[in-house]
Amino acid sequence: MVNKKVVARLSSYRTALIRFHELGFVKVFSDTLAEAVGATSAQVRKDFSLFGISGNKKGGYQTDVLIEKLQSLLGKDRVQPVLIVGIGNIGTALLKYRGFEDEGIRIVAGFDLDPTKVNRKLKVPILPADEMPDFIREQRVTIGIIAVPDAAAQAVCDTLVAAGIRGILNFAPIVLRAEEGVVVNNVNLQNELENVIYFVNTLAKQIKGK
Amino acid sequence: MVNKKVVARLSSYRTALIRFHELGFVKVFSDTLAEAVGATSAQVRKDFSLFGISGNKKGGYQTDVLIEKLQSLLGKDRVQPVLIVGIGNIGTALLKYRGFEDEGIRIVAGFDLDPTKVNRKLKVPILPADEMPDFIREQRVTIGIIAVPDAAAQAVCDTLVAAGIRGILNFAPIVLRAEEGVVVNNVNLQNELENVIYFVNTLAKQIKGK
DNA sequence: TAGATTGTTAATCGATTAACAATC
DNA sequence: TAGATTGTTAATCGATTAACAATC
Numbered sequence: 001m002v003n004k005k006v007v008a009r010l011s012s013y014r015t016a017l018i019r020f021h022e023l024g025f026v027k028v029f030s031d032t033l034a035e036a037v038g039a040t041s042a043q044v045r046k047d048f049s050l051f052g053i054s055g056n057k058k059g060g061y062q063t064d065v066l067i068e069k070l071q072s073l074l075g076k077d078r079v080q081p082v083l084i085v086g087i088g089n090i091g092t093a094l095l096k097y098r099g100f101e102d103e104g105i106r107i108v109a110g111f112d113l114d115p116t117k118v119n120r121k122l123k124v125p126i127l128p129a130d131e132m133p134d135f136i137r138e139q140r141v142t143i144g145i146i147a148v149p150d151a152a153a154q155a156v157c158d159t160l161v162a163a164g165i166r167g168i169l170n171f172a173p174i175v176l177r178a179e180e181g182v183v184v185n186n187v188n189l190q191n192e193l194e195n196v197i198y199f200v201n202t203l204a205k206q207i208k209g210k
Numbered sequence: 211m212v213n214k215k216v217v218a219r220l221s222s223y224r225t226a227l228i229r230f231h232e233l234g235f236v237k238v239f240s241d242t243l244a245e246a247v248g249a250t251s252a253q254v255r256k257d258f259s260l261f262g263i264s265g266n267k268k269g270g271y272q273t274d275v276l277i278e279k280l281q282s283l284l285g286k287d288r289v290q291p292v293l294i295v296g297i298g299n300i301g302t303a304l305l306k307y308r309g310f311e312d313e314g315i316r317i318v319a320g321f322d323l324d325p326t327k328v329n330r331k332l333k334v335p336i337l338p339a340d341e342m343p344d345f346i347r348e349q350r351v352t353i354g355i356i357a358v359p360d361a362a363a364q365a366v367c368d369t370l371v372a373a374g375i376r377g378i379l380n381f382a383p384i385v386l387r388a389e390e391g392v393v394v395n396n397v398n399l400q401n402e403l404e405n406v407i408y409f410v411n412t413l414a415k416q417i418k419g420k
Numbered sequence: 421t422a423g424a425t426t427g428t429t430a431a432t433c434g435a436t437t438a439a440c441a442a443t444c
Numbered sequence: 445t446a447g448a449t450t451g452t453t454a455a456t457c458g459a460t461t462a463a464c465a466a467t468c
Binding site: 002004007008010011012015036037038073074075080082089090092093094096097099100103105142143145166167168169173174175181183185187188189190191192193194195196197198199200201202203204207 | 212214217218220221222225246247248283284285290292299300302303304306307309310313315352353355376377378379383384385391393395397398399400401402403404405406407408409410411412413414417
Binding site: 215250253266 | 467
């Protein structure tokens with residue numbers, strides 16, 4: 001069954017493979033790939049078989065063919081327009097991040113309630129929040145990033161979905177409710193950091209306890 | 211067994227509980243909490259029992275007591291010093307993010323190779339990369355955030371660990387190798403977005419296919 | 421008390437890994 | 445051919461959920 005975790009691994013395989021390809025590898029074994037992404041070779045083969053990707057018995061996988069297949073699975077064969085709501089710290093960082101463009105992800109606009117942030121002349125324009133629904137409909141954008149304060153996040157989510165957004169990457173630390181058929185992925189940086197802190201402290205205690 | 215996922219849920223419970231507390235809730239049921247974080251009530255109770263947190267049969271959990279316990283588990287009872295390596299887009303966003311301070315996370319310094327980014331006069335100073343090891347040792351920092359380009363990430367990781375860092379939040383899209391006892395959490399924003407794109411595209415195809 | 425909720429055990433579900441036949 | 449690697453099935457492992465006795 002295809003779930004979030006499997007697709008995340010596909011992304012990792014892809015990143016690693018591109019690196020291998022740049023290093024001149026023409027073929028790659030499940031073993032090598034597994035090592036690069038921190039998985040097992042069985043898992044690599046299992047994942048591939050799930051998507052009908054096959055290699056050569058004894059010969060491994062042909063790097064370029066494999067990359068091609070992953071590209072297509074991950075929608076890299078065409079440009080994916082994405083918009084960002086909330087031009088604060090995170091929103092700005094993502095807006096400026098040059099790496100997306102190479103990866104077929106195009107940030108098409110930013111939106112913010114604060115009129116002083118609006119700037120239509122930028123290559124990626126920052127527009128007033130109330131222009132969002134029309135923009136989404138006209139440009140047929142289906143993916144959005146929410147980087148607003150948590151109190152505003154659900155309302156933004158509702159507006160996005162009503163206008164036609166089908167997938168959301170959410171940085172606000174709340175569980176967004178959206179209708180069936182809308183994909184929501186959450187990134188909670190504070191929790192991630194807390195997680196690290198927890199394990200560092202627990203390990204430190206364990207060592208002391210010995 | 212305590213794993214990353216359980217601790218991530220503790221963080222979510224905590225966030226939700228603080229919200230409940232602000233709304234004046236004196237007690238909360240496993241049911242209510244589950245709903246707020248998108249889990250099941252059985253899971254909430256299971257998680258709590260794992261950490262020896264108990265409530266009152268019939269009476270649920272006392273909000274303030276519960277928050278207190280989670281705070282202590284998650285290391286919120288003291289300030290956690292954290293440093294950031296790589297003052298690019300993400301690094302800058304995290305450096306500026308005001309929310310950490312309220313959460314007991316103090317960004318104590320940023321580090322970058324680029325001398326034009328160095329600025330010792332800021333409240334959170336940005337220092338040259340080569341001062342990192344001494345800084346870590348002198349200030350006894352144990353948590354670091356890596357926000358450098360992927361080609362530099364492993365070297366930065368090695369330097370951090372050698373100087374005494376025990377936990378890393380890594381934004382570079384590679385698997386970092388670190389000795390046993392060092393905690394590494396990865397945040398791969400590109401993969402997260404790719405994930406959303408994948409499912410949006412697959413769902414769209416499914417609907418068309420019908 | 422009767423009803424509701426916890427805490428925990430057992431059952432289920434899902435994901436990962438081991439193993440090995442097929443085969444290049 | 446002999447050796448190595450894939451592709452897949454079965455076994456294992458771990459996490460989630462269901463269920464229910466205890467009890468407030």
